[in-house]
Amino acid sequence: MGGPSPERPAVFKFGGACFLDLPDYRTVARYIAGRLDGSRRVVAVVSAMSGTTGALQNAQRELHADPPPELAASLLLTADTVSSLLLATALCELGVRARAIDAHQQGLHATGSPERAKVVRIDPAPLWSALAGCEVVVVPGGQAVDRGSRPVMLGRNSSDLSAVAAAVALGADRCEIFSDVPGVYTADPYLLPEARVLSSLGYGAALRMTRAGAKVLHPLAVELAERHALPILCRSRPPIAKRGTLISGSTAPVAIVADQRTDVWAFPDVSELEHVQERLAKEEDGDQVNEPVVVDYEGTRHLAIAGGDPRGIAHRVCVAAPHRPELRLITTVHGDHEPERHLVPESQLAEETRRRHARHYPDVNDHRGAKPRSPLSGILTDPANITAAGGALLINDQRPTAEEPEKTT
Numbered sequence: 001m002g003g004p005s006p007e008r009p010a011v012f013k014f015g016g017a018c019f020l021d022l023p024d025y026r027t028v029a030r031y032i033a034g035r036l037d038g039s040r041r042v043v044a045v046v047s048a049m050s051g052t053t054g055a056l057q058n059a060q061r062e063l064h065a066d067p068p069p070e071l072a073a074s075l076l077l078t079a080d081t082v083s084s085l086l087l088a089t090a091l092c093e094l095g096v097r098a099r100a101i102d103a104h105q106q107g108l109h110a111t112g113s114p115e116r117a118k119v120v121r122i123d124p125a126p127l128w129s130a131l132a133g134c135e136v137v138v139v140p141g142g143q144a145v146d147r148g149s150r151p152v153m154l155g156r157n158s159s160d161l162s163a164v165a166a167a168v169a170l171g172a173d174r175c176e177i178f179s180d181v182p183g184v185y186t187a188d189p190y191l192l193p194e195a196r197v198l199s200s201l202g203y204g205a206a207l208r209m210t211r212a213g214a215k216v217l218h219p220l221a222v223e224l225a226e227r228h229a230l231p232i233l234c235r236s237r238p239p240i241a242k243r244g245t246l247i248s249g250s251t252a253p254v255a256i257v258a259d260q261r262t263d264v265w266a267f268p269d270v271s272e273l274e275h276v277q278e279r280l281a282k283e284e285d286g287d288q289v290n291e292p293v294v295v296d297y298e299g300t301r302h303l304a305i306a307g308g309d310p311r312g313i314a315h316r317v318c319v320a321a322p323h324r325p326e327l328r329l330i331t332t333v334h335g336d337h338e339p340e341r342h343l344v345p346e347s348q349l350a351e352e353t354r355r356r357h358a359r360h361y362p363d364v365n366d367h368r369g370a371k372p373r374s375p376l377s378g379i380l381t382d383p384a385n386i387t388a389a390g391g392a393l394l395i396n397d398q399r400p401t402a403e404e405p406e407k408t409t
């Protein structure tokens with residue numbers, strides 16, 4: 001992946017969980033403003049406020065148990081449209097040049113049922129022209145147009161797909177997806193508080209998880225990202241925006257192994273090392289459990305045997321090399337890559353193991369309790385409540401401003 005390129009916009013997706021009440025639009029707008037760095041523009045795909053699409057669906061079904069698909073799609077789309085307009089408004093209030101676009105300006109063409117249309121073509125031109133002259137384009141998620149140019153819906157929870165499609169269309173470095181959870185966990189953290197965030201995940205595993213029902217991402221979004229080798233970075237909603245899981249072509253590390261009994265010898269002379277390796281291979285008696293491995297430590301090659309050399313074979317063969325009894329081996333085992341190996345002084349074994357583990361498994365097991373729902377989720381179905389609820393919420397807007405304006409990695 002290359003570094004940031006000024007002409008390629010950053011693509012973010014803010015899920016419904018980012019918008020629980022009106023002040024959240026300000027929070028997200030501040031975060032976006034913090035990520036604009038001169039030449040870098042942003043495409044922000046947004047979902048409806050949490051619970052709003054479902055509330056509309058229920059309201060419609062009160063009137064008609066099986067509403068015509070065109071009407072169902074058209075009604076549900078309005079929830080994401082409202083959200084996009086609110087975010088664009090909050091951005092404009094901050095002085096950001098922002099606009100919200102509709103289904104016709106996204107370049108997504110789809111066929112099939114208007115409620116669950118399938119993307120057949122992604123045309124980058126409309127998004128590029130929407131970006132002309134503005135810093136942020138806000139895109140309502142889950143929308144496309146059909147052959148007759150009618151707006152259609154890509155199915156429930158399909159904003160992830162819209163975001164990945166926008167990132168693909170614009171050649172973005174990656175697609176960042178913000179939600180109520182900071183990433184993909186080892187299990188749904190609302191069900192299992194002890195679940196851990198996976199710091200990285202291959203497309204295949206992500207796809208299998210989402211197909212199995214893990215709601216955190218839309219399976220078609222993962223599929224599209226894989227097809228275009230587009231990394232997806234899942235992170236928590238602003239203002240924290242903690243980076244959680246990077247979904248890409250690489251395989252997630254599985255575990256960190258700290259070996260407490262390693263035997264290590266230093267080999268400043270590489271030909272001596274090769275000679276020793278040959279002799280060890282010949283002398284192997286079948287009882288040696290762990291193969292000696294070569295690891296660089298402080299610029300010198302070392303030969304390390306995890307679990308030590310209980311039968312003394314390596315001690316005999318390596319007799320001319322300096323023995324390093326104070327060093328221990330840490331191995332990061334990946335799914336199907338060659339493991340990463342490091343030597344550390346025994347006194348640092350625990351600390352270094354913890355450091356490496358934390359890098360791969362950020363400790364954010366703080367998702368307990370009920371999933372949040374917006375008190376404004378009835379915004380479109382129960383307008384009588386809005387003025388009062390919205391007013392109160394705006395007055396109580398005490399949230400911190402967006403933090404960590406950051407650069408892409």
Ligand SMILES: Nc1ncnc2c1ncn2[C@@H]1O[C@H](COP(=O)(O)OP(=O)(O)O)[C@@H](O)[C@H]1O
Pocket residue numbers: 014015016017018047157178179180181183184185186187188189190213214215216217371
């Ligand atoms: N393995 C998992 N890791 C993270 N979240 C999961 C997992 N399995 C299920 N989920 C659920 O996915 C939800 C996030 O997806 P979603 O509700 O669609 O978010 P958004 O509204 O931001 O798009 C979490 O609230 C969580 O309950």
Ligand SMILES: N[C@@H](CC(=O)OP(=O)(O)O)C(=O)O
Pocket residue numbers: 014015016017047048053054076079080141142155156157158159160
């Ligand atoms: N209107 C969509 C919005 C969406 O994709 O939601 P989310 O990103 O919160 O899963 C829905 O709820 O179906």
